[in-house]
Amino acid sequence: MAVAGLQKTQIFILQKKARKFLTGLQALGVMEITNLQDETPPPAELARRYQKNLQFLDEVFPRPRGFIENFIQVKPVVKKTQAAELLQKRPDKTLAALEKLSAEWRAQTTAMKQLADAAQKQELYAHFGLARARKAARLQKAGALFGRVPVKKVDPEKMQVLRADEQTAFVQIIFWRADETAVRAELAESGFEEVLLPLQKREYFREVVSLKWRLDKLRRKNAELRERLARIHAAEYTRLAVWTEQLTNENALQQWSAGLAATEKTSFLTGWVPAAQKKKLRRYLEKFSGELYWREVEPDEGEEPPALLRNGVTAPLEAVTSLYGMPGNKDLDPSPFMAPFFIVFYGLCLSDAGYGLLLLLFAVFLLARFFTNLTKFGKKLLILNIYCGLSTIAVGLLTGSVFGLDFNTLPWPAVKNFFLSLKIIDPLNNPLPLLGLSVGLGVLQMLAGLFLRWILDSRQKDWGTAFLDSGCWFIFLLAIFGWAGLSLLPAGRSWSPAAVQLADILRYIVIGGAVFMVLTQGRHQKNPLLKLGSGLLSLYKLSGYLGDILSYTRLFALGLVTAVMALVINYLAALTGGIPIIGVGVMAAILVFGHIFDFLINMLGAFVHAARLQYVEYFSKFFEGGGRFFRPFSWQTKYVSLE
Amino acid sequence: MDIGLMCAILGAALAIGGGGIGSSVGVGLAGEVAAGVVAEDPDKFGKTLLLQALPGTQGIYGFLVAFWVILKTSLLNNPLPVSNEAGLQILFACLPMAIGGLISGIYQGRVAAASIAMVGRKPDEVGKGLILAAMVETYAVLGLLMSILFLMSIQL
Numbered sequence: 001m002a003v004a005g006l007q008k009t010q011i012f013i014l015q016k017k018a019r020k021f022l023t024g025l026q027a028l029g030v031m032e033i034t035n036l037q038d039e040t041p042p043p044a045e046l047a048r049r050y051q052k053n054l055q056f057l058d059e060v061f062p063r064p065r066g067f068i069e070n071f072i073q074v075k076p077v078v079k080k081t082q083a084a085e086l087l088q089k090r091p092d093k094t095l096a097a098l099e100k101l102s103a104e105w106r107a108q109t110t111a112m113k114q115l116a117d118a119a120q121k122q123e124l125y126a127h128f129g130l131a132r133a134r135k136a137a138r139l140q141k142a143g144a145l146f147g148r149v150p151v152k153k154v155d156p157e158k159m160q161v162l163r164a165d166e167q168t169a170f171v172q173i174i175f176w177r178a179d180e181t182a183v184r185a186e187l188a189e190s191g192f193e194e195v196l197l198p199l200q201k202r203e204y205f206r207e208v209v210s211l212k213w214r215l216d217k218l219r220r221k222n223a224e225l226r227e228r229l230a231r232i233h234a235a236e237y238t239r240l241a242v243w244t245e246q247l248t249n250e251n252a253l254q255q256w257s258a259g260l261a262a263t264e265k266t267s268f269l270t271g272w273v274p275a276a277q278k279k280k281l282r283r284y285l286e287k288f289s290g291e292l293y294w295r296e297v298e299p300d301e302g303e304e305p306p307a308l309l310r311n312g313v314t315a316p317l318e319a320v321t322s323l324y325g326m327p328g329n330k331d332l333d334p335s336p337f338m339a340p341f342f343i344v345f346y347g348l349c350l351s352d353a354g355y356g357l358l359l360l361l362f363a364v365f366l367l368a369r370f371f372t373n374l375t376k377f378g379k380k381l382l383i384l385n386i387y388c389g390l391s392t393i394a395v396g397l398l399t400g401s402v403f404g405l406d407f408n409t410l411p412w413p414a415v416k417n418f419f420l421s422l423k424i425i426d427p428l429n430n431p432l433p434l435l436g437l438s439v440g441l442g443v444l445q446m447l448a449g450l451f452l453r454w455i456l457d458s459r460q461k462d463w464g465t466a467f468l469d470s471g472c473w474f475i476f477l478l479a480i481f482g483w484a485g486l487s488l489l490p491a492g493r494s495w496s497p498a499a500v501q502l503a504d505i506l507r508y509i510v511i512g513g514a515v516f517m518v519l520t521q522g523r524h525q526k527n528p529l530l531k532l533g534s535g536l537l538s539l540y541k542l543s544g545y546l547g548d549i550l551s552y553t554r555l556f557a558l559g560l561v562t563a564v565m566a567l568v569i570n571y572l573a574a575l576t577g578g579i580p581i582i583g584v585g586v587m588a589a590i591l592v593f594g595h596i597f598d599f600l601i602n603m604l605g606a607f608v609h610a611a612r613l614q615y616v617e618y619f620s621k622f623f624e625g626g627g628r629f630f631r632p633f634s635w636q637t638k639y640v641s642l643e
Numbered sequence: 644m645d646i647g648l649m650c651a652i653l654g655a656a657l658a659i660g661g662g663g664i665g666s667s668v669g670v671g672l673a674g675e676v677a678a679g680v681v682a683e684d685p686d687k688f689g690k691t692l693l694l695q696a697l698p699g700t701q702g703i704y705g706f707l708v709a710f711w712v713i714l715k716t717s718l719l720n721n722p723l724p725v726s727n728e729a730g731l732q733i734l735f736a737c738l739p740m741a742i743g744g745l746i747s748g749i750y751q752g753r754v755a756a757a758s759i760a761m762v763g764r765k766p767d768e769v770g771k772g773l774i775l776a777a778m779v780e781t782y783a784v785l786g787l788l789m790s791i792l793f794l795m796s797i798q799l
């Protein structure tokens with residue numbers, strides 16, 4: 001539980017062994033090295049060639065992308081054993097072939113584009129004809145213009161229409177050279193677009209035929225080339241990708257180990273190892289005995305170790321923590337302490353058993369389908385969604401919301417009775433219990449936060465803060481809420497006198513606490529009047545706490561939104577069911593899309609608001625953050641995922 | 644049709660209109676920035692979409708309140724008789740959602756737009772962007788809560 005202890009470790013090693021050592025350390029993946037130079041050194045010549053050709057293949061054969069791929073980066077999965085096999089032979093021949101083919105491919109695509117452009121131009125010229133162009137060129141005092149105008153703007157008195165399709169007319173205009181400027185100005189207004197006809201040997205339309213024939217020939221060649229590339233892609237893509245990774249990494253290792261050189265003969269590296277992994281590292285270091293010296297040291301003054309969270313069942317909550325920021329070295333890891341709150345809050349916000357089930361299935365599906373491609377963060381997030389799905393199902397059943405169904409219309413009495421027997425709260429008819437529950441959870445979480453602050457202050461032996469600030473506030477608020485809670489209980493029960501007595505005691509604690517607070521909270525001030533003043537002012541913090549608690553009413557409101565939206569969707573669907581012929585189709589569409597929409601938008605809302613309550617209302621009581629992630633030195637692949 | 648029912652319908656219309664304006668301005672603002680970010684890097688579409696969706700909730704809340712009024716007055720089947728007082732009560736009950744949704748939707752859209760720009764530069768920080776935008780939504784949620792509680796307590 002909580003933040004793992006990290007040991008600062010320094011290693012001195014013979015320079016000639018540094019690279020071998022680093023390679024092994026990378027495979028081990030237990031140590032963060034803080035004095036590596038570049039995060040990703042530029043690739044060397046061969047690695048770059050591999051990268052280039054791999055990218056070329058990706059361009060020609062892009063992988064099909066589904067909607068999910070917008071959220072998860074999917075790379076081809078390669079088993080480690082398969083990778084080792086592929087790495088036995090470097091596919092330099094394939095690379096050379098690919099380089100040739102890619103050059104050819106590029107030349108072909110450029111040539112095809114040029115031919116297509118030329119053919120298009122000649123087609124345009126063909127509307128006018130070469131004979132006319134030649135005649136026009138021979139004119140002396142008159143001039144001829146050729147061009148396109150929109151059909152609507154054709155002026156038959158001034159233009160001779162040679163050909164026209166639905167929108168454009170191809171026209172010829174003959175004019176006196178003396179009037180040229182005026183004619184052109186007038187034409188420009190009518191949307192005339194001049195076409196300059198080149199004088200060439202071959203008729204335009206013949207040229208078109210010839211160009212198209214050449215283009216077709218080239219296209220066939222290109223298709224052949226594509227097939228050859230496809231064969232290479234199918235047979236060799238994985239090998240190329242694995243080798244690209246390998247070469248890039250070898251190259252990086254080379255540069256990293258060179259950068260670690262400290263003296264003429266030795267290299268030095270320093271970094272952090274989680275305490276639990278020390279044995280593993282030591283065993284590895286022993287393999288190099290005689291070639292290296294290592295020691296464990298204390299961190300320097302002001303140096304903070306990176307944070308590595310270590311939780312059991314509550315590990316998925318680390319995703320929520322890391323979204324906010326990692327714990328600093330004085331912090332507790334808040335993940336286990338917010339686990340029950342977050343999961344219950346999420347359930348209350350999504351609040352429909354049907355959607356809970358959808359969420360559960362969705363998360364399980366994504367986990368199963370994309371397991372290797374998911375980052376650690378992604379996996380945690382999905383497992384968290386499984387927990388949240390379960391809590392949503394529970395909340396949905398207890399509040400009687402399953403896809404917004406009205407249980408009384410269910411045709412099977414057994415199912416109906418099952419659902420009705422589980423339903424113990426009806427927020428639609430009596431909102432107060434659920435509203436009260438939301439506020440109650442808020443009080444609980446706030447007290448938990450203050451309690452944690454108290455523990456933390458005590459742990460740091462900051463006794464003044466621990467007892468006069470955090471501890472005092474904790475007891476004061478506990479008494480206030482206890483008192484308030486007791487006064488809400490119904491009177492006239494067997495335990496009522498005891499409750500009244502307890503309430504009395506709590507009242508004295510509250511009054512005493514307030515006085516104590518006024519006297520102590522101003523202790524930082526020197527002036528006795530100011531002491532009292534800031535003591536009084538500190539009670540104002542109470543309104544802040546009250547505001548925090550009211551913020552939890554969102555749990556009720558968001559839960560209601562999901563449930564009522566589901567009801568509304570069913571209601572609208574039922575209205576359309578009566579339309580003849582298409583009614584059933586419309587109804588089904590409204591039901592399916594409506595519920596998917598309601599599910600998605602509220603899933604997002606539930607996550608965001610459940611997280612916000614942790615960050616703003618809960619963390620502010622005891623958590624500071626500002627730590628940085630522990631990033632062990634390991635192989636980061638770019639093109640494939642190694643399994 | 645009596646004045647009471649008219650007032651109730653006006654309330655419903657204001658709730659959905661206010662929420663809808665807020666959301667459409669907000670989602671629109673966020674969408675403009677999102678399109679710019681996606682133009683630079685189409686892979687960020689998913690992340691920007693999440694952020695763009697956030698200011699859309701005010702419209703949904705407004706719709707919800709309007710529908711609540713419809714159900715309460717049974718407008719779609721046989722409208723219940725709504726006294727003038729009750730009608731005005733319903734109208735006023737809808738105002739928290741109408742006003743809160745209108746303003747918070749616009750401002751949430753602005754925060755979402757800025758967060759999308761942030762995702763353009765730091766794609767891993769999408770979670771923080773979501774939370775920043777959700778801070779604004781609090782007030783739409785509170786408005787919704789109040790409108791619903793008012794509506795629940797009004798006796799026709």
